[in-house]
Structure formats: structure tokens, C-alpha cells
Amino acid sequence: MSSSSATTSAFFSLDTAALERETEVLSEQPITFEQIWNETHKKVSNGWIRQNGYKRICLQFPDDYLPHSNAISTCLKTALASEECKVFILADTTYGSCCVDEIAAAxxxxxxVIHFGNACRSKASRLPVLYxxxxxxxxxxxxxxQLGTLQPECGEREVCIYFDIGYQHLYEQQEQQEPTEGExxxxxxxxxxLLPKKLHIEVYPPPAEDCAETKTAENASSGDRICVFVGADNxxxxxxxxxxxxxxxxxxxGATATLSKKNPLTAQYIRRRYYYIEKCKDAQTLGLIVATLSAVGYLDVVTRLQTMAKSRGIKTQLISVGRINPAKLANFLEIDCFVLIGCAFNNMYNSKEYYKPIVSVFEAEMALNPAWHMKYxxxxxxxxxxxxxxxxxxxxxxxNAVQAQDVSLVSGRIRGGTDSDETVETASDNTVATQAKMALMTTSTGLSFEDRTWQGLDPALGxxxxxxxQQGLSGIPIKYSHD
Incomplete structure (x- = not known):
């Protein structure tokens, strides 16, 4: 491509680009209509709607389910014709397909809401949800x-088998049916x-939030177990x-019936995340990205992060930009680090593509809360x-436990923070001189939100x-009709 054409392509795209653009497909293998809508799905959804008397039902689909959305909606309308129900399709979710989009449903x-596909099962605060x-x-x-090959390793040990969302029906069928003698x-x-010492078979995500918290707490307390995830590396x-x-x-x-060893908490991963935690400590301005409006407790987390940041002399800015990408966050030049407040499946972003690091709420907690200091x-x-x-x-x-001064492990500079209105320093003559809080603090950009001004066009009426x-232009911007 010549330099002139490359330069021109930076300012516009061809009119066929939107048609040729591929959608973001989150599933590990192609999904068929029969796999997402069969007799079991029909029976469960119809019974749930009739039992609770719902009249306005939203069907939320991920991108790769949309080709089947109209057929599912039509089938549901036909089955509920006598109930006078209205069915709506939610296609474009605000933050992620795993979260229930209660805002769009409102x-x-x-x-x-009937939610299809991948789900984080964050507790919805406004509407009842069927997954x-x-x-x-x-x-x-x-x-x-394949599991038989793990028998030497699993013998006399505790073993956990987790079924992903695509294979939970196998376990649920076993649970619902009473086994006959000898079966x-x-x-x-x-x-x-496997011949294990103890065997647990669970589904993930669990069917209830309370159950999820209990099982997660039990799982975190045992490190001498063998865990197998029946699904994909997702x-x-x-x-x-x-x-x-x-x-x-x-x-x-499950698609290829192959078994592979995987440990996510590698030394390289841990080093990268602790590096981001140090960058969060070094930040002079934190951007709190609200990536959920339905999960219970997100406002409490925002208040907690703002309180901890203030105690260290760190400014915070609250941001809501929908589904994040590098281009959106690049507009916030003053922010040194972002904290993503989202669901459990939506807060683990790889910051390599972004100009500034993105940390989770847990990583921000480790950076700002002194109770996590030197605690693994x-x-x-x-x-x-x-x-x-x-x-x-x-x-x-x-x-009061926040250190007045500490040393950055990234830059080697001394950083300090306090929640008082003034900081004090001792002069050479042993007198105490006061200094306004953050009076000497500077940013790399020299900008702050409160210093920004904007003035629109002056109408100059009269x-x-x-x-x-006069006759205006017609056609498309890259090729007008009169050219």
C-alpha cells in the first residue's frame, strides 16, 4: 500500500467495512439452535413465566446466539399466546453478555428476564432472572x-470435578433421577x-449465590486437592x-475429550499483578470505572475506594463508559491507573493493550488498605x-495505619499520604511550618478535571x-455527486 493511501485510510473506511466486520464471539465452539433451545428449555421457561404471572419478558442473548433469537422469541410467544405476554429481545448489552442488563430491560x-448463555450470576437487584x-x-x-489417567495422582486425595455451563445438564439429570438398584x-x-479419598462434583457457576459463596470459602481453605474443570480454557x-x-x-x-494440565497462578502472572498494584500505589489520580449497574454492593465499593484513596492523598474520578476499550480510556489523560468495578467475570482485563494499567477491586484494596501490607x-x-x-x-x-511515607518499588521515589488538612515539616530552627495539602504535587500532564473549561459556539444573535x-452537497463524504 502506498503512503498516500495509508494516510487517507486513517480518516475514513470503506462503505463495506461495517458489513464485513466480524462480531465478538465468546463461545468456544459453534452453537446450534437445538443446543440452546430444546424441549427442556421450553418447559422450564414456560413454567417459570406461568407460575409467576410475568407479562413482559426480555430475552437476553450473547452475540453468537442472535441468529437464533427470533426463532426462540416466536416459539415462546406461540406457547404463551393465551397468557397475553409480550416478549422482547435484548441484543447489545451495556457491559458484558454475562451480566443481566436490567437497565435495557427497564x-x-x-x-x-430470561438470560441465555454465559452468566456470572451476579445477584440482580431489580428484576427476577431465569438462566x-x-x-x-x-x-x-x-x-x-481420560479421568482414569489421573488415578495415581488422585488416589488418597480430595478431588473436585466442576462442570461448565455447557455440560451441567449431565449432572442435573443424574441429580433429578433416582438411581435404580445396581445402576x-x-x-x-x-x-x-479415580479412587479418591473424597469426591466433590459441582457445577460452575453454582445455581445460587449463597451456595457459591459457601463453596468458594470451602474451596479456598484446602490446597491439597486435585481439581478438574470439564469445559474449555475460558x-x-x-x-x-x-x-x-x-x-x-x-x-x-468436552468438545475434543482431551485432558490438559493448567495452573493459572504462575509466577509470571503474580509478578505482573503485583507490578500493577505498585502502579496503583504510585497513582496521583485513580479512575473508578463502574462497569455494572445491577450487581448489589457496587456503590458501597465506590465509597470504600474513595475513602482509602483520600487517606493517601490520591484523587479519584468516577467513570462510566459502558464496555471499555483502549480508545475510550485513552481520553482520560490525567488518570494514572484505573480500577474496574464489575462482575466476577468482567474484572480481569489484560492491561497490555491499554495506555494505563487496569486493576481489579481486590488489587486496589491490596494497594490502598494497609491491612493487606505484607499479607499474601x-x-x-x-x-x-x-x-x-x-x-x-x-x-x-x-x-491511622497509613504510612506517612514509603518507597515506590517501581520508581524508587518516596511517596506519602495523609488524610489531614495540612502536612507539617520541621524547619532548621526547630519551628514547625505548615504547608497546604498537596501544594507541591504535580502531574505528568499538568491537567486536572477542575481546571478544564469549555465554551460552545457564540450564536451572536442579531x-x-x-x-x-443554496443547493447543498449530496452523496457520501468520500465521493459527492458533483465531483
Whole structure:
């Protein structure tokens, strides 16, 4: 491509670019209509709507489910024709497909939401939600054969088997059916091939939030277990494996029936995250990105972060930009580090593509709360509710414990913070001189939000002559009709 054409392409794109652009597909394998909408899905959704008397139902789909959304909506309308229900389709979610978009549902005055596909199961605060997962095929004999190779390692140890959302139907069918005498259940078959000291079979995400918190707390307390995730190497596995301590993690890919060893908490990952924590300590301005409007407790987390940052003399700015990307966050030049306040599946961004680092609420807590100083966590915390007073990972914040000065491990400079209105320093003649708080603090950009001004166009009413009417341009910007 010549330099002139490359320069021109920076200012416009071809008119076919929007049609050729690929959507972001989050699923690990192609999804068929039968896998996301079968007789079981119909029975569960119809019964849920009729039992609760809902009249305005929103169907929320991820991008790769949208080709089947109209057929599912039509099928549901036909089944509920006698109930006088209205069904709406939610396509473009504000923050992520795993979160229930209660804001969009409120625009059509919906009284319920049926959520399809990947779900974080964050507790919704406004509307009742029904989660429908796909039913992906899995050859149980092939799975048992692969698990049999782990028998020498699993013998006399505690073993946990987690089923991803696409394979939960296998476990649920076993739970709902009463085993006949002499019949092998999924639990007994897995136990027979592994011969563990203790066996747990669970689904992830768990069906209830209370159950999720209890199991996560139990899992975090045991590090001598073998864990197997039946699914793919996706965001759900990353979230589960980071928050659950284990001697060894394995992924059993249901699509290919292959077993692979995986440990997410590598030394390189830990070093990278602690580097971002140090950058958060060095920041003079923190950007608090609100990436959820439905998860319970996000306002309490915002208040807590603002209080801790103020005690260190760090400014905070509250930001809501929808689904984040590098271009959006590049507009905030004054911010040195961002804190993403989102659901458990939406707060683990790789900051390599961004101009400034992005940390989770847990990492910001470790940076700003002195109670976490020199304390290594037992497990990573992705659910910010666990850092609040009711959570299992809560540590009280004492502003008096904040060090007046410490040394940055990144820049080697001395940094300090205090929540008092003035800082004091001792002069050479042993007198105490006062200095305004942050009077000497400077930023790399020299800008701050309060210093910004903006002035629109001056209408100059009555001071200009009216313009004459004339023929305007027609066509598209890159090729007008008169050219």
C-alpha cells in the first residue's frame, strides 16, 4: 500500500467495512439452535413465566446466539399466546453478555428476564432472572477414560470435578433421577475410576449465590486437592481456578475429550499483578470505572475506594463508559491507573493493550488498605462483595495505619499520604511550618478535571446577516455527486 493511501485510510473506511466486520464471539465452539433451545428449555421457561404471572419478558442473548433469537422469541410467544405476554429481545448489552442488563430491560418496562448463555450470576437487584444454559454433547465413556489417567495422582486425595455451563445438564439429570438398584450414577462412575479419598462434583457457576459463596470459602481453605474443570480454557475457568486453591488443575475439553494440565497462578502472572498494584500505589489520580449497574454492593465499593484513596492523598474520578476499550480510556489523560468495578467475570482485563494499567477491586484494596501490607492472600478475590464487611475477605480499613511515607518499588521515589488538612515539616530552627495539602504535587500532564473549561459556539444573535439558501452537497463524504 502506498503512503498516500495509508494516510487517507486513517480518516475514513470503506462503505463495506461495517458489513464485513466480524462480531465478538465468546463461545468456544459453534452453537446450534437445538443446543440452546430444546424441549427442556421450553418447559422450564414456560413454567417459570406461568407460575409467576410475568407479562413482559426480555430475552437476553450473547452475540453468537442472535441468529437464533427470533426463532426462540416466536416459539415462546406461540406457547404463551393465551397468557397475553409480550416478549422482547435484548441484543447489545451495556457491559458484558454475562451480566443481566436490567437497565435495557427497564426501557421496555419488563417484569422479568430470561438470560441465555454465559452468566456470572451476579445477584440482580431489580428484576427476577431465569438462566438457561446450552446443552453441549459430551461422551461420558471418553471422559471417564481420560479421568482414569489421573488415578495415581488422585488416589488418597480430595478431588473436585466442576462442570461448565455447557455440560451441567449431565449432572442435573443424574441429580433429578433416582438411581435404580445396581445402576451406575455419574458420581459412582467417576469415583470408581479415580479412587479418591473424597469426591466433590459441582457445577460452575453454582445455581445460587449463597451456595457459591459457601463453596468458594470451602474451596479456598484446602490446597491439597486435585481439581478438574470439564469445559474449555475460558474466562469461567480462569475465574474459578484463581479463586480456588488446589495442588493441581486440569481441563477436560468436552468438545475434543482431551485432558490438559493448567495452573493459572504462575509466577509470571503474580509478578505482573503485583507490578500493577505498585502502579496503583504510585497513582496521583485513580479512575473508578463502574462497569455494572445491577450487581448489589457496587456503590458501597465506590465509597470504600474513595475513602482509602483520600487517606493517601490520591484523587479519584468516577467513570462510566459502558464496555471499555483502549480508545475510550485513552481520553482520560490525567488518570494514572484505573480500577474496574464489575462482575466476577468482567474484572480481569489484560492491561497490555491499554495506555494505563487496569486493576481489579481486590488489587486496589491490596494497594490502598494497609491491612493487606505484607499479607499474601490465600486465593484471588474476583467478587468485590467479598471485600465488604459481610464478605469472607473483608479487612477493616484504619486510616491511622497509613504510612506517612514509603518507597515506590517501581520508581524508587518516596511517596506519602495523609488524610489531614495540612502536612507539617520541621524547619532548621526547630519551628514547625505548615504547608497546604498537596501544594507541591504535580502531574505528568499538568491537567486536572477542575481546571478544564469549555465554551460552545457564540450564536451572536442579531449581529449577523441571514445566509442565503443554496443547493447543498449530496452523496457520501468520500465521493459527492458533483465531483
Amino acid at each position: 426501557h421496555v418496562e419488563a417484569d422479568s 438457561l444454559y446450552p446443552e453441549l454433547p459430551l461422551e461420558v465413556p471418553a471422559m471417564l477414560k 451406575d450414577t455419574l458420581y459412582s462412575q467417576i469415583r470408581e475410576v 474466562q469461567r475457568f480462569a475465574n474459578l481456578s484463581l479463586t480456588t486453591t488446589a495442588l493441581q488443575w486440569y481441563i477436560l475439553d 492472600p490465600e486465593a484471588y478475590v474476583t467478587d468485590f462483595k467479598q471485600l465488604l464487611p459481610e464478605g469472607r475477605s473483608f479487612l477493616p480499613f484504619d486510616k 449581529q449577523t446577516e441571514p445566509a442565503k439558501l
